[in-house]
Every structure is written in C-alpha cells, then in structure tokens.
Amino acid sequence: MFGKRCSLCGGKLNSNGICTECGLDNNKSDKNYRINQSECDHEPLTHVHHGKNEKPEKQPKPNTPRQSWQGSTTTYSGNTGSTGSTGRKKSGKKKKPGRIISKIIAVIVIFNVFFGIFQPLVSDILDDAISGYQENTQDYTRSDPYEYVTKELPEDGESVSFELTSGDYVVGVHIPEGNYQADVSYDYDTVQVDDGDSGLYLYEYAGRTDGDYLDDLRLYNGAIVHISSQTTITLYSDNAQTDNVFYEDNPLAGQKPVTIKEDAIVGPDLPAGVYDLTLVSGEGSVDVDIYAEYGESMETKNLYLGENCTDGKEYKNLVLPKNAQITLDDNMELRLTPSEKVSTTDYYQYYNY
The missing domain is CATH 2.60.120 (Jelly Rolls)
Incomplete structure (x- = not known):
C-alpha cells in the first residue's frame, strides 16, 4: 500500500490500506466520506427545515394579481403599496447613509475594544497548546515491537x-x-x-x-x-537457518505467462495460483481485491508500478485465489508468470495470517 497517502490526514498507508497515523480505512471509496458537506449544499439560501412529520405551511394567496415593475437596471415585485405618476412602485423609507456609517463605526470600535482586552488571553492559550504539543511530541518514543515475542533465534547459522x-x-x-x-x-x-x-x-x-x-x-x-x-x-x-526451509513446487510451473491489458478476474481470465508480476508497458496503480470463497472481502493490495513508482516494475509471489479481481490503470500491460516456489496451494488460507 505504500506510495499512497491517507485521504484524511496525509499519513502513510500499510499494505491493507489502513493509515498508520490516524487508522482510516482508505480502501473504501471516497464517495463514502463526505467532509465539510451538508445536505443543504444545493438548496437555495432561503429554504426552511421542517420536522419529520411536519408539512410546510401554505403561503396565502394574494387578493390582487401580482404585479411587477422593471426599471432599466433593477427589478422590483410586490402586491401592495402605492404607485406614483409614472406607474413605478414607491419604496418604503430609505435608510439614511449617515446612520449606516455610524453603525459600522460602532461595530468596529466594539471589536477593537473586545479584541484588545482578550488578545493576550487568546495568545496565552495558543502558546500553552503549542508548547504542550511540542513536549508530547518530543517525549514520544516508539515501543519495542519484540517486547512480547517469546520465540528465540539460534545464534549459529x-x-x-x-x-x-x-x-x-x-x-x-x-x-x-x-x-x-x-x-x-x-x-x-x-x-x-x-x-x-x-x-x-x-x-x-x-x-x-x-x-x-x-x-x-x-x-x-x-x-x-x-x-x-x-x-x-x-x-x-x-x-x-538454511536447513529449515520447506516449500511446494508451483502447480502452474511450466505454463506460459499470462498477459493482461485490462481488468481481469481470476478464474475466468487466468487460473488461481502464485505469480510473479512484471510491468510490460505503461505505469500506474494495480489494485488487487482478494475475496473469500463465499464472496467476503479479505484484503486489497494496492501496487504502484513504473520506472519511478514505489513498487518498481516487478512484484514477486503474488497469491491470487479464485475470484480475485485485478484492476489496472489505463494503458498498462502486465505479464503474470507462475512463481517458482509456493508456501501452500490453499490460496485462501494464505491470507489468514
């Protein structure tokens, strides 16, 4: 999975598509994650929410036909009010510009006073938070991964x-x-x-x-x-411990390599088995979805193949049970050659480690 970054925090992903920083499962489609979105995003600004069993109130019908008046640059509409000699509707009282300006000045003055009083307090809070974060980061040490491992390895070999x-x-x-x-x-x-x-x-x-x-x-x-x-x-x-090596010969040994240029399913398009995968042309992502015998998802492998990609141009010993799905980026061509050695021919069991 290495090479992709977490869609939430930008952290590294393990081979199962799980972020090692925040734990987000990145195998799921981005469509399942809606960040900073609201069900009202596409509604008009004037829409109103109603309860689950509440119906919106009906608007009363006007007693007089609705009229509209259009000037050269602005459109007005309404049902009440008087009109002048030109037929244009007279508007209500206009707010004096002086009152509007005075209100704006008052808001600015209040904001400056408020901010001047609380700015030191806000600054102290931010400084404490940053300082605490830095201390926690500096004090963090990785735990020993072998702390609970009881097996021992021979000194000689x-x-x-x-x-x-x-x-x-x-x-x-x-x-x-x-x-x-x-x-x-x-x-x-x-x-x-x-x-x-x-x-x-x-x-x-x-x-x-x-x-x-x-x-x-x-x-x-x-x-x-x-x-x-x-x-x-x-x-x-x-x-x-070279004397303690056990393996099986690949049942597919001797068969011709399989070349694919588009998405493929193990079973219909190629036999189940263990393969060495080689990039013939193009570059990009190769997603391998592994499914259990009865259709449950077991694992997704995300490979990035190319001259300067994270997985290079080869991937060895790829175990492909029946019904595994291989998804390629466009303009890619892959060659799958049966691997020399296999640990088991129970390809489903392989993914139960």
Missing part, C-alpha cells in the same frame, strides 16, 4: 544475502529464518513483517522519525515479509 524486488516473501520458503538487516536505496523503501503466530508486526523504512528496526529484523518461519522498493532491497543475515 549461515551467512546469506538476498537482493529482493517488491513482493511477498514467506519466511521458511523464500527466505530462511534468521535475524536480518536491510539495506535500502530510498528513505521510503519499506520492509513490512506480518507474523500472527509471534504477535509481531513491523512497518519499517529509513524515513521514520521515531526510529526503525531495519538493522534488527527477526524473521521467524511462517512470517510474511512484504517488500516495497523502486529498485531492490538487500536482506542479509549471519544466522540464517
């Missing part, structure tokens, strides 16, 4: 290094278990870890103002590592 493009990588399948460090090319290249078994969730990038754990990534078997990078991110470890 092999030294490994993986240069990874954007994609989803399962620990124990694509990456051996171990303690890793990450080298990133850009401040907003991200490493996200979802490990439900350990109760561990990380969203790390070098641009975090509250510190990052890119030099302390504890990856346990079964965790899913989401990489988002314009180019590649390098993971390396000195205690990788």
Whole structure:
C-alpha cells in the first residue's frame, strides 16, 4: 500500500490500506466520506427545515394579481403599496447613509475594544497548546515491537544475502529464518513483517522519525515479509537457518505467462495460483481485491508500478485465489508468470495470517 497517502490526514498507508497515523480505512471509496458537506449544499439560501412529520405551511394567496415593475437596471415585485405618476412602485423609507456609517463605526470600535482586552488571553492559550504539543511530541518514543515475542533465534547459522524486488516473501520458503538487516536505496523503501503466530508486526523504512528496526529484523518461519522498493532491497543475515526451509513446487510451473491489458478476474481470465508480476508497458496503480470463497472481502493490495513508482516494475509471489479481481490503470500491460516456489496451494488460507 505504500506510495499512497491517507485521504484524511496525509499519513502513510500499510499494505491493507489502513493509515498508520490516524487508522482510516482508505480502501473504501471516497464517495463514502463526505467532509465539510451538508445536505443543504444545493438548496437555495432561503429554504426552511421542517420536522419529520411536519408539512410546510401554505403561503396565502394574494387578493390582487401580482404585479411587477422593471426599471432599466433593477427589478422590483410586490402586491401592495402605492404607485406614483409614472406607474413605478414607491419604496418604503430609505435608510439614511449617515446612520449606516455610524453603525459600522460602532461595530468596529466594539471589536477593537473586545479584541484588545482578550488578545493576550487568546495568545496565552495558543502558546500553552503549542508548547504542550511540542513536549508530547518530543517525549514520544516508539515501543519495542519484540517486547512480547517469546520465540528465540539460534545464534549459529549461515551467512546469506538476498537482493529482493517488491513482493511477498514467506519466511521458511523464500527466505530462511534468521535475524536480518536491510539495506535500502530510498528513505521510503519499506520492509513490512506480518507474523500472527509471534504477535509481531513491523512497518519499517529509513524515513521514520521515531526510529526503525531495519538493522534488527527477526524473521521467524511462517512470517510474511512484504517488500516495497523502486529498485531492490538487500536482506542479509549471519544466522540464517538454511536447513529449515520447506516449500511446494508451483502447480502452474511450466505454463506460459499470462498477459493482461485490462481488468481481469481470476478464474475466468487466468487460473488461481502464485505469480510473479512484471510491468510490460505503461505505469500506474494495480489494485488487487482478494475475496473469500463465499464472496467476503479479505484484503486489497494496492501496487504502484513504473520506472519511478514505489513498487518498481516487478512484484514477486503474488497469491491470487479464485475470484480475485485485478484492476489496472489505463494503458498498462502486465505479464503474470507462475512463481517458482509456493508456501501452500490453499490460496485462501494464505491470507489468514
């Protein structure tokens, strides 16, 4: 999800489309959010609200036909009053300009007096609020994400290094278990870890103002590592458990890649499976909506593919269950090639991490 900003606060979004700052679900259509709008926006300024069971009062009919008088620049209308010799309706008493000006001056004087008295008080309140906010911001420290993790990683293992493009990588399948460090090319290249078994969730990038754990990534078997990078991110470890790797061959191995140039549905347009996605031409967003077997929405993945886009031009190990929907921006062409390894062929279960 990285690359989009929250439509409410401008914060970063995780892969599920949830804002990491305010918690807003950005997967929902903007049409569901109406900010600074009123049901009266399109009503005339003179409209009146009535109760739920209250009917608007009927206006009494005039006893005389409605007349109108039009001058060269202004139109008047009414039912009562007298007319002069020219047939133009005489208006009521005119307010003298001197009275209007005196009222305006009085309002200005009162405002100046009021503002002069309360300005110091308002300034003090604003200063206290800003000072308190700055103190709270400075005192904030990120909690330790490993505080409640009880698993331990062996100290011994092999030294490994993986240069990874954007994609989803399962620990124990694509990456051996171990303690890793990450080298990133850009401040907003991200490493996200979802490990439900350990109760561990990380969203790390070098641009975090509250510190990052890119030099302390504890990856346990079964965790899913989401990489988002314009180019590649390098993971390396000195205690990788390379003997503890288990995977299945992709049932789709050997099949020809599928090329799509427009929106597609898994099942009718391509078989369910695990794919490596490559951008052939164009650039823009690729939205992948995952649905459970009986139609419930499970997850939405928002990818941004292109030369200078947040996910680069490749996305590895994209799991596509039946009925998943792929939505492309215009003028994009994608090639989907079956991935080499899969963690499971139960593609629905994959999204229950």
